[in-house]
Amino acid sequence: MAENNRFTKATWKIMEQLLEVDNLDEALSGSLEIIIRELDSEAGAIWYLDPKTDRLSPVFHVGPADISNISVENGIGLEGVVTKTGKSILVTDPQNDPRFEGSVFEDSGIEAKTMICVPLNNLNDIIGCVQLINKNDGTEYTEEELQLCERMASLAAMTIDEKGLIIPEEEEKEVLISLRDVTKEFPSGDGVLQVLKGINLDIYKNEFVVVLGESGCGKSTMMNIVGGMEALTDGKLLVEEKDFSHPTDADLTEFRRKYIGFIFQSYNLMPNLTAVENVRFVAELVDEPMDSAEAIAKVNLSDRADNYPGQLSGGQQQRVSIARAIVKRPKLILADEPTAALDYTTSIEVLKVVEDIVRDEGTTVMMVTHNPEIAKMADRVVKVRSGKIASIKRNLHPLHAEELVW
Template identity: 50%
Template sequence: MAPKVDYVHLLWNLMQTLENQQLENALSDAFEDLINLLEVRTGIMWLKNNESKRIYSVISVGDENVSGFNIEFGQGIIGEACESFSPIEVKDVASDKRFPGGKDEVTGLNIKNVLFMPMIFGNQVVGCAEVINRVGKDDFLNNDLSLLHAFAGLSAMVIDERGFKTASETKKKTVMSLRGVKKDYKAGQETINILKGVDLDIYEKELLVILGESGCGKSTLLNIIGGMDSPTEGDIKIDGRDFSHPTEKELIKFRRDDIGFIFQAYNLMPNLTALENIKFIAEICNNPRDSKEALDMVGLSDRANNYPSMMSGGQQQRVSIARAIVKNPRIILADEPTAALDFTTGQEVLQLIESIIKDGLTTVVMVTHNVEIAKMANRVVHMKNGKIASIRLNSWPMHAADLVW
């Protein structure tokens, strides 16, 4: 049963949250509460950008995730909804010609029923809130419509007040795509479901942060992305090529050439110097960088001949980052890279990761429990109970140097 939340209380919480949270966080949390209350599967917030003449999906919560998606003004029913001053409700998508095959022609989502509520501010429609696939009841009640209307209006107001802006361009090449990924483990006679159907696209040269409580499945998801574990069920594509059932040889090559790793525990070889740790990895890769250059990129040229025992934790982690960079990987996976470090050292490590993205070197997928770190991400995935609860597009990431925790 979905949790019942009084809509006045929900809107009050949104206003209070805005005093203490980043705008995207506040809207995402409130929208998630809203779709639970309305008993719908998915919620998407669309914002118009008058300069680019495009409509952007800036927040996506629930079963389907399309954050970062953008379309031209007027395209499809979404474009229609972002021009209308009245709600648009489609109770039976299968009988509506705007949804060929029961799918939204713009996003490709499978939809049974949908409601679009315009977001109006200053006599202008600035976007719309879309709720998809109601499961609890056949129709939205008047109180439901009032709640969604109030949410859309308040969201439009706070977006205007806080200066929320969409990115001018969100089209990025998809490096890896996961659809319906599940992971089960046997525990005696029982089967434990760790991942329960994950859909996720990983884009080129982005920082993607995965948040969630312990046991939610984020580390298992990271292992599957990195080829260190295989899904029980689901499809994986790399650069559009099927990689759902790779051979052992293909997996080894993938981990060796395409994936860089940054671990919480550094995992440096104690009997090798900093430079030798990097060279060891470079020698087994297909297209490595120069090892000295990689060490210089993390500011440790003067520590080239030091063994791990002669370096601080922060310095060891920087060597670990250089070891990941030297591979020229498609994706770098970072598993709680600051968890064992103090604030100052952790911030230095995050600044290095920020520079990787800024210089366009590769994609970084980071798992962390620290919600503050998410503020520097391009996109934030929030996991709950083995599923993706929301994906948030962060149009204006903070600098690592400005983070405080």
């Protein structure tokens, strides 16, 4: 009885999510999150079938695994079979289940123990499937849970049908940085505090990734590891397929010097250098930097180039900080709460600069923020919760900075 009530409530929540949210992307990803939460699943994904290529790609996925760049052929694999056949599958014993031929999550370190995969059926076609894998409490999925999932999938399919889901053509993206089962522990008193508990994430070239999460969830730690500022405890960090899991200090310095540009919440400018000097100070580190004045011009600060940080406003300082980040022509810019200390207008100005950089310079930007509104302008939004990737959402239609409102 209680179980029924729980599922009913979950169904209502999903309905509410799907019906009340204007943005379909959010509605779907929200629904997936609801069902994963309700079923206490380890991970889950909504797969969407591209009729042109007859391949399935994950539109949204939740959980520690990053399967953003994976696509499977329709009819192949559990996801393909379900999409192809339109029949749900409940796997409780994958080792002995002849239908189970492996999982895409396995590459991200999630070994399938139990699984649900239900088709997304609209009125005419099967447009994809919803997949849930493993339960956090180690139990197996039940038939009831399968039914709930089917219900959710039906609702989702209906909504998609109703609102129309346009999936932009996804290009094959080149991975810049990969995190695999990355953990980070800090000594805490007599014990150890595990801040990252197994992060799996790929960052692609020329994408704008926003990492969201509550304070203390590990998002900054993850970014610090990506930025070479902190060493991971376990797992792997691959930079352009090169293993950077346990680099020397010199390697890390070299990595930061060549690959990374930083934008901090507190700007961290050299107080004794003017705006342009701050930029030049870093430009001198690389062989082919951007012209410092040009970098300053890119952030629209040419008229304040000779001002010291103390003579600039917060937004201006942050723009200097951005100019300093881009002047090296880095492959990855890490921005840690760059607008946290800024007012809305200034924040938008700063975000606009970031947006331009991604667009014009082709630089990858990974921005940590706790402002969900900013996530709307990202290509992908990674949510971190309790040291794990909670979800990775692909923004099918990212907004421009000017469109953001909070």
